[in-house]
Amino acid sequence: MGERLDVDVAIVGGGTAACAAAVALRRHGLTVAVLEKRRCGAGASGVNFGGVRQQGRDLRELPLSRRARPLWDGLNALLGEDVEFEATGHIKLARSEADLEFLERYRIDAAACGLELTMMGADAVHAELPWLGEKVLGASLSPTDGQANPRVVGPAFARLARRMGAEVREHTPVEAVAHTGSGFVVTAPGLEVRARRLVNAAGAGSGLVAASFGEAVPLTPLSPNMLVTEPMPYFVSRSIGVCGGDVYVRQVRRGNVVFGGGGGWQDHERGLARPNDAESLGGMKRTLQVVPGLAHARVIRTWSGVDGQMPDAIPVIGPSRTTPDLVHAFGFSGHGFQLGPVIGEIICELLVDGATPSPIEPFAIDRFDGLASAAPADAPVGGSTHTEH
Amino acid sequence: MSVAKLPHVAVVGAGPAGLRAVEVLVAGGLNPVLIDEAPRSGGQIYRRPPPGAERPAADLYGFEAAKATALHGLLDRLGDRVRYRPNTLVWSIEGKRLRLLADERFDALEVDAMILATGAMDRVLPFPGWTLPGVFTLGAAQIALKAQGVAIGRRVALIGAGPLLPLVAHQYRKAGAEVVLALDVTAFLPKVIHGFGLLNAPATLAKGLWYMARNVLGGVPMRFGARRLRVEGTDRVEAVVWTDARGREHRVACDAVGASFGLRSEIQLADLAGCRIVFDDLTRQWQPERSPEGRSSVVDVYLAGDGAAIGGADVAELTGARAALTLLADHGRPADAARIDRLDRELARHRRFRRALEAAYPFPGHLLDDLADTETLCRCEGITVGAVRAAARERDVDEINRLKALTRTGMGRCQGRVCGQAAAEILARSRGVPVETVGRLRGNPPVKPIPIEGGL
Numbered sequence: 001m002g003e004r005l006d007v008d009v010a011i012v013g014g015g016t017a018a019c020a021a022a023v024a025l026r027r028h029g030l031t032v033a034v035l036e037k038r039r040c041g042a043g044a045s046g047v048n049f050g051g052v053r054q055q056g057r058d059l060r061e062l063p064l065s066r067r068a069r070p071l072w073d074g075l076n077a078l079l080g081e082d083v084e085f086e087a088t089g090h091i092k093l094a095r096s097e098a099d100l101e102f103l104e105r106y107r108i109d110a111a112a113c114g115l116e117l118t119m120m121g122a123d124a125v126h127a128e129l130p131w132l133g134e135k136v137l138g139a140s141l142s143p144t145d146g147q148a149n150p151r152v153v154g155p156a157f158a159r160l161a162r163r164m165g166a167e168v169r170e171h172t173p174v175e176a177v178a179h180t181g182s183g184f185v186v187t188a189p190g191l192e193v194r195a196r197r198l199v200n201a202a203g204a205g206s207g208l209v210a211a212s213f214g215e216a217v218p219l220t221p222l223s224p225n226m227l228v229t230e231p232m233p234y235f236v237s238r239s240i241g242v243c244g245g246d247v248y249v250r251q252v253r254r255g256n257v258v259f260g261g262g263g264g265w266q267d268h269e270r271g272l273a274r275p276n277d278a279e280s281l282g283g284m285k286r287t288l289q290v291v292p293g294l295a296h297a298r299v300i301r302t303w304s305g306v307d308g309q310m311p312d313a314i315p316v317i318g319p320s321r322t323t324p325d326l327v328h329a330f331g332f333s334g335h336g337f338q339l340g341p342v343i344g345e346i347i348c349e350l351l352v353d354g355a356t357p358s359p360i361e362p363f364a365i366d367r368f369d370g371l372a373s374a375a376p377a378d379a380p381v382g383g384s385t386h387t388e389h
Numbered sequence: 390m391s392v393a394k395l396p397h398v399a400v401v402g403a404g405p406a407g408l409r410a411v412e413v414l415v416a417g418g419l420n421p422v423l424i425d426e427a428p429r430s431g432g433q434i435y436r437r438p439p440p441g442a443e444r445p446a447a448d449l450y451g452f453e454a455a456k457a458t459a460l461h462g463l464l465d466r467l468g469d470r471v472r473y474r475p476n477t478l479v480w481s482i483e484g485k486r487l488r489l490l491a492d493e494r495f496d497a498l499e500v501d502a503m504i505l506a507t508g509a510m511d512r513v514l515p516f517p518g519w520t521l522p523g524v525f526t527l528g529a530a531q532i533a534l535k536a537q538g539v540a541i542g543r544r545v546a547l548i549g550a551g552p553l554l555p556l557v558a559h560q561y562r563k564a565g566a567e568v569v570l571a572l573d574v575t576a577f578l579p580k581v582i583h584g585f586g587l588l589n590a591p592a593t594l595a596k597g598l599w600y601m602a603r604n605v606l607g608g609v610p611m612r613f614g615a616r617r618l619r620v621e622g623t624d625r626v627e628a629v630v631w632t633d634a635r636g637r638e639h640r641v642a643c644d645a646v647g648a649s650f651g652l653r654s655e656i657q658l659a660d661l662a663g664c665r666i667v668f669d670d671l672t673r674q675w676q677p678e679r680s681p682e683g684r685s686s687v688v689d690v691y692l693a694g695d696g697a698a699i700g701g702a703d704v705a706e707l708t709g710a711r712a713a714l715t716l717l718a719d720h721g722r723p724a725d726a727a728r729i730d731r732l733d734r735e736l737a738r739h740r741r742f743r744r745a746l747e748a749a750y751p752f753p754g755h756l757l758d759d760l761a762d763t764e765t766l767c768r769c770e771g772i773t774v775g776a777v778r779a780a781a782r783e784r785d786v787d788e789i790n791r792l793k794a795l796t797r798t799g800m801g802r803c804q805g806r807v808c809g810q811a812a813a814e815i816l817a818r819s820r821g822v823p824v825e826t827v828g829r830l831r832g833n834p835p836v837k838p839i840p841i842e843g844g845l
Contacts, residue, residue: 039791042791042794152794152795155784155785155791155795159784162785230802230838231801254770265483274833276483277481277486277488281495281844284843284844287841288841295842296840296842297840298838298840298841299835299838299839299840300804300835300838301800301804301833301835302834303833
């Protein structure tokens with residue numbers, strides 16, 4: 001007979017959103033258990049590009065992203081360590097007339113959500129970013145966006161949750177979840193957790209949890225393919241994206257240039273991903289066109305990881321439609337890093353208050369009803385569609 | 390099995406193992422591709438000067454001159470039956486596709502099978518002063534001599550924990566350098582205790598003893614057993630300082646230091662090829678699993694030489710030939726049973742020798758316990774020993790990849806090839822756990838830095 005825990009809330013998954021939820025719930029005095037199959041913050045939370053970006057998000061996601069943004073200013077103080085957040089601004093480049101129109105339309109829509117974007121003409125862009133290689137027609141600047149170190153944020157939230165008294169269990173893969181009438185029973189090797197409430201924040205594994213409660217969703221694994229150069233003199237002063245999303249690049253203060261290129265290979269059996277060399281080479285070529293100053297840089301490492309992708313590229317956030325006291329938060333489709341801290345708060349609000357002031361209706365889990373649950377896509381994934389992560 | 394189609398085979402590495410492998414493959418009727426990072430074949434052990442700067446083999450390789458000459462001439466003898474690609478880095482392997490970099494340009498190669506003979510590099514451990522100008526590894530000190538005909542200094546101190554030390558000391562002395570110290574940081578006693586095991590390779594043992602004797606006769610001070618090792622100097626190396634077993638401090642003035650502590654296998658390509666990697670208690674290293682016949686855990690990926698397990702040049706020749714014979718047999722080609730039998734007996738004997746040798750030169754972990762927190766551990770990223778200890782203590786870090794993620798240790802140009810083992814040892818010591826429990830750095834492409842513009 002293994003160990004047994006009785007808690008108010010069990011959280012399946014140990015990413016940033018899950019651990020931030022644990023922190024928020026502990027503040028309300030609830031007892032919490034976080035069950036992570038590998039290491040906290042080592043999944044999509046830890047392997048992504050590190051963009052802290054509002055610009056370019058689906059307009060339905062923008063209110064959440066707006067609410068998340070000020071949280072980043074306080075993260076170092078909250079977590080007690082440096083997450084290397086810097087508001088460098090984010091610039092999205094237009095390479096065609098259609099791109100320009102798209103950016104201008106987006107600027108107006110974003111303004112309605114309170115996000116101020118500045119259109120820059122071609123001369124202004126090239127004056128500010130004289131190292132740009134491609135002749136761009138213009139760009140949109142989001143001065144309040146920035147970047148942070150994704151490897152640090154998730155683990156720091158996990159440690160904070162632990163310090164605040166949450167049971168944070170790593171290397172604890174959940175094998176079964178069930179609702180018994182009086183509450184939830186979550187089982188992992190050598191451990192049984194009984195909880196009044198349950199949070200499904202298991203990233204790419206969330207589909208299985210949702211399906212356990214009769215809520216099959218078309219969630220597929222997504223693997224970004226990331227690259228980093230050796231340290232270079234600092235010159236990429238903004239986080240850079242393009243319309244279409246097939247180039248995204250930033251430089252950390254230490255000097256390494258981080259960029260993306262397509263999708264990695266996926267090992268469905270072990271739930272792991274590895275970089276895809278052909279995708280890496282493609283990413284190098286495209287990025288070099290935008291930033292020719294990287295010509296003499298050398299790539300020292302490529303990596304990948306696994307996130308959950310929804311067909312409409314926005315997450316599932318909200319209460320279960322079948323089971324009371326169950327809240328879902330998954331499927332961030334490659335752009336959940338910036339949202340992580342606020343998702344934790346929203347989960348807490350849903351569990352404690354039964355409602356959240358944030359508009360989460362678009363993220364309802366039943367929006368896919370009638371859609372067949374998608375089969376896992378063949379690797380590599382993400383190579384055909386480009387997303388700025 | 391049908392012999393209709395000849396398998397397309399790549400051999401990675403043109404040292405003793407790779408060269409003997411291609412020789413056997415060609416004898417078996419195949420036309421392998423031989424890929425090597427260096428401009429000329431021979432590997433690190435039989436490294437050659439650049440064309441135009443040749444010197445007599447006897448001067449360069451001593452006792453091993455005949456072996457070196459035989460290997461150097463091997464590709465000439467095989468002629469166009471081997472497609473030889475020098476100056477070429479294999480930077481990744483996906484399945485049976487090799488990603489290449491040659492002359493700063495990318496290329497790819499699809500094969501049916503491969504023999505990885507990727508060799509070894511010095512095992513580096515930090516000590517105070519290890520990043521001072523004038524400090525080299527023993528291997529680098531040797532390469533400077535073999536390839537360029539230069540010594541690393543005029544008054545050279547050599548520090549090691551293995552049989553490379555007396556050899557390099559001998560070579561330096563012969564080349565006319567003044568070797569002011571040959572310091573083996575491990576104790577002398579285990580070498581006596583395990584002397585019988587070393588008799589499994591009497592010729593090798595005799596050579597080792599001969600080098601030591603020559604060094605002593607030649608006036609090289611040989612010392613054993615060191616604690617609190619440090620190199621002093623302001624702008625560059627000025628002296629080696631250490632404490633002996635009786636607690637006495639010694640100081641030897643010098644202008645260059647060659648220091649490393651045994652060898653480590655270059656396993657990244659085997660890792661990327663998907664080979665199962667296992668921990669070897671004896672050497673405290675992670676190595677690709679290899680059957681006595683040279684098979685890895687992945688079908689059609691074979692392993693040979695020091696890249697799979699440290700055995701030295703003679704063993705590398707044997708395992709290269711052995712892996713190639715296995716490959717031929719696995720692909721339905723006739724194999725020479727008598728030769729296989731002979732190789733297997735030789736290899737069994739060498740394994741006994743190697744076990745005794747590793748026991749005679751135990752891992753000098755005590756040097757790591759002596760390190761102050763301020764010492765640099767990962768020089769690519771400028772991470773100190775103290776940062777690793779603090780992460781272990783204060784940030785719940787009990788695994789090496791998590792250490793890398795949170796502290797950047799092993800995240801730089803070398804991707805942990807230099808600092809990885811020391812980082813794992815220090816992490817394990819800080820947590821009070823066996824080093825194998827902190828795991829190993831996951832391999833990711835590229836195994837060495839590649840140019841962004843290589844694809845244009």
